[in-house]
Amino acid sequence: MAAPASAYKDRQFLAVIGDEDSVTGLLLAGIGHVTQPPDSQKNFLVVDSKTDNAAIEEAFERFTTERKDIGILLINQHIAERIRHRVDTYTAAFPALLEIPSKDHPYDPEKDSVLRRVRRLFGE
Amino acid sequence: MASSPARPPRTQLLSSEIDQLFEHYLNLLHQYDTLRSSLSSLQASIQQNIARANFDAQRGVRYGQDCYDQRMQAARRCCVTRDPEGAALFAVEAVGAVGEGEGRSAASEGVHEENAEGRKSEIPADGDGVKGEVDADETKEGEKPEEEAEKSAKKPKDPIRMFGILTPQALRLAQGGAIKMVEDVVPKLVSIDAEMKEVEIKIRRARKHRAKAEALEKTTVGERSEEGIAA
Incomplete structure (x- = not known):
């Protein structure tokens, strides 16, 4: 069943959860947005070795559930691994979720949720 | 997945429908794989250029989160529509250029x-x-x-300006790669993913219908043979 137009018509931003260089690259493309004060909500989260999984999970929750203006959520594959249970159980159509590679962690097809779905379909 | 000629038309039809859906699905998978490769190579070149810009930068300068503009406005936005078959279509456009x-x-x-x-x-x-x-x-x-x-109100400023006026060539190259990734590759990848999900649903539905049709066929054949024995 297709979602109604109201579910996606206001989704105009891309959000990103990634390491510093991935976020910098995407902000250079102009996807970064900070909402008007007093909220001043950012649509990106820079994750480093000190960031705990709860903070990542909270940002994931905020971008996927709370905010209704995010159309695509980009997340580094190695960060998605840290909250894999949350990423794998995410089935909503909007925002669309895409795992991207990072500098230190190249793309691993074994961890790709799309290819895992393909394997499930053919393995049935 | 060749079907035997003895099969009844209903199961045969459903089998050919499933074959067609699989063909479409594999085409989508091929596109997904190609786009994934280009995403990886683009991302690698972006990271390389950012690393080069940081290496060449003055002592103590790093093109990272310390330079981010705390009031930045999106210069590229996402636009979601639906194709006639119901799958979501994503596009990313520059604000002002086509707005x-x-x-x-x-x-x-x-x-x-x-x-x-x-x-x-x-x-x-x-x-x-x-x-x-x-x-x-x-x-x-x-x-x-x-x-x-x-x-001036509609057009946001160039995001590279948050790193200064005289930015290195490597950072501008990284920006070029990132724009290509965000405008071309990412929307296509998520659109294909959405279409693949739709096709998966159709395949599962068709498989279920075929299984039902086969079960029905088995029961009718069984009933006929029983009637034959009784006669």
């Missing part, structure tokens, strides 16, 4: 210019002509600040 705001202002600019020229050409040779020209200039001047204000 309604600039299109409208550019169009209105053209109209204003035309009007001004038209008025000038309509000016008769007598003394009224001078007044007409002055009027046209006045209206142009009156509209200019509004247009400029509209333009």
